[in-house]
Amino acid sequence: MKWLMQYFREIKLNKLILWCYLIWYLVIITFHFDPTPKIWINAMGISVVIGTALILSVSNSNDKVDYWQVFRLYLMPFCVSSFSSLIKDQGFIVIISPKPQETILAILSCVIFLLIIGAIKFTNREIKQEIG
Incomplete structure (x- = not known):
């Protein structure tokens, strides 16, 4: 757990964006999951x-x-391929669901993640100032 906190204390913007991509993927996949093996094998x-x-x-x-x-680098094409298969003919506009609650939940999940990271970074900064 300590290594995870260290990772998030030092995380940069480019990695935060990738984490938000993953969160978005997981939220949408939760709503549109299809256990058909062909999707996942492809x-x-x-x-x-x-x-x-x-x-x-x-x-x-x-x-x-x-x-x-x-x-x-292996996960990203897997996510793109499975995402596109699962949302096919579902009325999506690029990655935006036609169902507002799905899009709102995905956005809210990313915002909560970013707030948690912000709190971790802020707490770390406060601790460093007290020590230094």
Whole structure:
């Protein structure tokens, strides 16, 4: 748990945006989940093909392997593929659900996450000021 708090204390804006993407995905998938194996097998196949291409495009033989980045580069095509399959013909405008409650819940979930991160960062700043 300590490493997670450290991670969130030091998180940068680009990673916060990625976390909000994941939160949005999870909220919408909760409403539109379909257990059909074909959706998930296809998403995994797309993930392997595109994830591998992404790894090859950003890798340098001299670099140390960043397993978190590798995970993200495989996860993103999986999420995009499964998301697009699940919302097909559902009336979405890009990623916005035609049902306002779904979109509001996704936005609210991201806002709550950002408020929690803000509180973690603020608390850490206050502790550092008291010590220093």
